[in-house]
Amino acid sequence: MQKITKEMLIDKATELLNNGTVSLVLGWKKGEYDYDVTPGVFESVEELKKDFVFGDFSAANLSKYLVKKTEKLEGKILVFLKPCDTYSFNQLLTEHRFDREKVYAVGVQCDGMVDIEKVKKIAGDGILSVDCNGEDIVVKTLYNDDMTIAKADVLAERCANCKSKKHVAYDELLGESGEVIDSNRFDEVEKLEKMTADERFAFWQNELSKCIRCNACRDACPACTCEKCVFNNPNSGVENKSPANSFEEKLFHIIRAYHVAGRCTDCGECSRVCPQNIPLHLLNRKFIKDINEFYGEYQAGAEVGSRAPLVDYTLNDLEPGEVFDRGDENA
Amino acid sequence: MRKIVLEKIDLLFEAISNTMSLYLPVDQNDGKAAYTKWEEGKKWSEALNTVKSPKDFFFPQTEDMMEFKVEGKNIEVIDTRKASEDFVVFGVRACDVKAFDILDKVFLVDPCDSYYATKREHGIIVAVACNKPSETCFCSAFGIDAADPKADVSAWKTENELYLQANTEKGEKLLKALENVTEEATEEKVTEQKEQIAKIMKKLPLADLDTSKFGGGKTDEFFNSPEWEELSESCLGCGTCTFVCPTCQCYDIKDFNTGNGVIRYRCWDSCMYSDFTRMAHGNNRNSQKERFRQRFMHKLVYYPENNEGIFGCVGCGRCVSRCPISMNIVKVMKNLGGKENE
Numbered sequence: 316m317q318k319i320t321k322e323m324l325i326d327k328a329t330e331l332l333n334n335g336t337v338s339l340v341l342g343w344k345k346g347e348y349d350y351d352v353t354p355g356v357f358e359s360v361e362e363l364k365k366d367f368v369f370g371d372f373s374a375a376n377l378s379k380y381l382v383k384k385t386e387k388l389e390g391k392i393l394v395f396l397k398p399c400d401t402y403s404f405n406q407l408l409t410e411h412r413f414d415r416e417k418v419y420a421v422g423v424q425c426d427g428m429v430d431i432e433k434v435k436k437i438a439g440d441g442i443l444s445v446d447c448n449g450e451d452i453v454v455k456t457l458y459n460d461d462m463t464i465a466k467a468d469v470l471a472e473r474c475a476n477c478k479s480k481k482h483v484a485y486d487e488l489l490g491e492s493g494e495v496i497d498s499n500r501f502d503e504v505e506k507l508e509k510m511t512a513d514e515r516f517a518f519w520q521n522e523l524s525k526c527i528r529c530n531a532c533r534d535a536c537p538a539c540t541c542e543k544c545v546f547n548n549p550n551s552g553v554e555n556k557s558p559a560n561s562f563e564e565k566l567f568h569i570i571r572a573y574h575v576a577g578r579c580t581d582c583g584e585c586s587r588v589c590p591q592n593i594p595l596h597l598l599n600r601k602f603i604k605d606i607n608e609f610y611g612e613y614q615a616g617a618e619v620g621s622r623a624p625l626v627d628y629t630l631n632d633l634e635p636g637e638v639f640d641r642g643d644e645n646a
Numbered sequence: 647m648r649k650i651v652l653e654k655i656d657l658l659f660e661a662i663s664n665t666m667s668l669y670l671p672v673d674q675n676d677g678k679a680a681y682t683k684w685e686e687g688k689k690w691s692e693a694l695n696t697v698k699s700p701k702d703f704f705f706p707q708t709e710d711m712m713e714f715k716v717e718g719k720n721i722e723v724i725d726t727r728k729a730s731e732d733f734v735v736f737g738v739r740a741c742d743v744k745a746f747d748i749l750d751k752v753f754l755v756d757p758c759d760s761y762y763a764t765k766r767e768h769g770i771i772v773a774v775a776c777n778k779p780s781e782t783c784f785c786s787a788f789g790i791d792a793a794d795p796k797a798d799v800s801a802w803k804t805e806n807e808l809y810l811q812a813n814t815e816k817g818e819k820l821l822k823a824l825e826n827v828t829e830e831a832t833e834e835k836v837t838e839q840k841e842q843i844a845k846i847m848k849k850l851p852l853a854d855l856d857t858s859k860f861g862g863g864k865t866d867e868f869f870n871s872p873e874w875e876e877l878s879e880s881c882l883g884c885g886t887c888t889f890v891c892p893t894c895q896c897y898d899i900k901d902f903n904t905g906n907g908v909i910r911y912r913c914w915d916s917c918m919y920s921d922f923t924r925m926a927h928g929n930n931r932n933s934q935k936e937r938f939r940q941r942f943m944h945k946l947v948y949y950p951e952n953n954e955g956i957f958g959c960v961g962c963g964r965c966v967s968r969c970p971i972s973m974n975i976v977k978v979m980k981n982l983g984g985k986e987n988e
């Protein structure tokens with residue numbers, strides 16, 4: 316497999332800007348360090364040359380930005396999408412959140428993204444540079460000798476359990492597109508299912524009590540694109556900025572998980588952005604797993620226009636009574 | 647100056663806990679530290695700092711202010727303020743100690759905020775020097791000395807010992823009460839440690855961050871800077887930066903309907919939110935760019951303007967490491983005029 320470099324993306328973007336296919340480029344901008352990459356818009360080749368980066372820290376899923384960035388756009392915007400991002404892209408299209416005609420999508424081959432927190436756990440704090448060279452990562456820090464770490468050991472959770480290397484949407488591909496993967500992403504969910512109701516409650520109580528209600532999970536989530544979230548609407552009666560009491564704090568997450576059930580593509584952004592490292596993806600994966608078991612395999616965003624089982628009806632659908640009985644079993 | 651060997655540090659914690667609550671950074675199951683009440687078995691974290699700052703102790707994320715009970719035509723107003731007892735917050739870093747000063751200037755000026763003041767009176771802070779600052783630290787840009795944190799008690803961790811020095815009456819009282827578990831010490835090791843830290847501070851990637859462009863009176867210079875557009879373009883408006891920040895001080899006051907009355911509480915607010923300072927006529931900051939600008943202008947221009955030039959940021963680096971899109975005050979400072987000094 317060929318290695319995809321940032322130069323290849325810059326060349327592609329330059330070509331598409333120069334030949335007039337697109338007027339803007341949505342990509343990743345370099346930061347202060349090697350790992351703090353920011354999503355951003357580029358208007359010119361000069362800007363691309365100056366700040367564009369692509370690499371093991373281009374984790375941010377850019378698809379949700381298309382909603383805002385295409386609103387008043389004349390012409391087209393180029394967006395780079397990793398395989399998992401293409402599922403979000405399709406799901407947004409299914410929900411008519413942006414105009415496909417305004418977007419030129421380039422699928423980018425992905426070898427997995429690195430989690431800087433995991434790097435720090437091994438190499439220590441005081442990171443001076445992180446050099447990603449395929450399989451190995453060389454880390455320089457203030458306090459330890461240079462260290463070479465296997466990339467596999469510091470992959471982001473969602474990448475270690477990648478569900479698909481296949482790009483389900485693109486106008487053009489850079490590098491290769493892979494296959495849907497039979498991943499281990501439900502292993503952790505199964506562990507939770509095996510717990511007693513009390514243990515499970517304690518698990519989530521412990522995790523969710525850390526929540527600071529910053530809403531980063533919701534704000535980064537490509538399935539959360541309501542113009543005004545009910546939790547931000549002072550007229551809704553449930554608007555809140557802070558975990559006023561633990562009841563509210565837990566409900567927020569359960570309501571959100573229900574709201575995105577069947578629409579969540581398992582892109583992993585919620586867990587990635589949570590400042591408190593709450594494993595939010597486990598809530599969503601529980602829904603995905605249940606949907607798969609009850610209604611047959613369904614992957615949100617695999618194709619544009621598919622009807623999620625929870626908003627569809629077929630004669631084979633599970634009877635509510637079966638769900639009820641199952642609740643009893645797990646009590 | 648007093649000292650205790652690190653092996654016996656739990657004796658110190660136990661001795662404090664015998665008379666009052668003690669809070670200190672403890673590792674959570676995700677490996678990140680959070681202030682936790684000490685009890686036997688809890689270990690003081692090795693982490694440089696906590697994800698959430700210690701401002702919670704004095705300005706909690708949510709806090710009941712009063713309660714109203716309705717019975718027929720009567721409304722009873724209940725004061726929910728509790729008499730606070732003394733407590734110790736141990737292991738606070740120099741940046742976070744300085745952040746308390748910044749909050750004091752907001753909450754303790756006339757009219758004094760009694761909720762905050764009571765807790766502040768009862769809180770005893772033990773600050774610890776930073777042996778291994780992170781690449782995201784830039785306290786020195788704001789004149790803070792990570793090697794010499796000034797709180798009720800200052801502490802230094804050397805290889806085998808913890809040195810303690812009282813700076814205030816409260817601190818002296820605390821150390822006096824701990825005389826049984828600590829021993830008299832000289833300053834040599836501490837001086838060495840301070841020199842060591844000073845050397846590291848110079849090597850930090852943000853050691854030369856320049857603040858001289860900012861300060862009071864600079865509103866006109868920066869308010870309409872073209873850079874705000876690009877800096878804020880991908881901000882999610884999540885407010886993570888404001889909630890992890892030790893100096894962000896804005897709050898909202900809300901009513902919670904209890905069925906037969908109301909609990910009036912306050913909770914942290916964020917200038918990054920769409921209903922922040924919303925008034926009857928609507929909102930005066932309608933775009934994320936305006937909200938984003940507010941946060942940084944407040945720290946770098948408005949706060950110093952009202953507080954003798956003191957900046958509203960202490961360089962703790964929390965917003966640097968926790969923002970989901972890696973946008974932060976450092977990038978703002980460098981792009982809004984710090985660039986030529988890089």
Ligand code: SF4
Binds near residue numbers: 525526529531
């Ligand atoms: S991102 Fe994490 S801390 Fe913030 S609201 Fe979501 S779960 Fe809570």
Ligand code: SF4
Binds near residue numbers: 882885918970972974
């Ligand atoms: S700057 Fe970052 S942390 Fe702050 S609101 Fe914007 S996205 Fe969230």
Ligand code: SF4
Binds near residue numbers: 894
């Ligand atoms: S603005 Fe950022 S660096 Fe400054 S005190 Fe707040 S969280 Fe820390």
Ligand code: SF4
Binds near residue numbers: 739785963
């Ligand atoms: S910013 Fe300074 S005081 Fe704060 S943790 Fe870093 S080195 Fe210590």
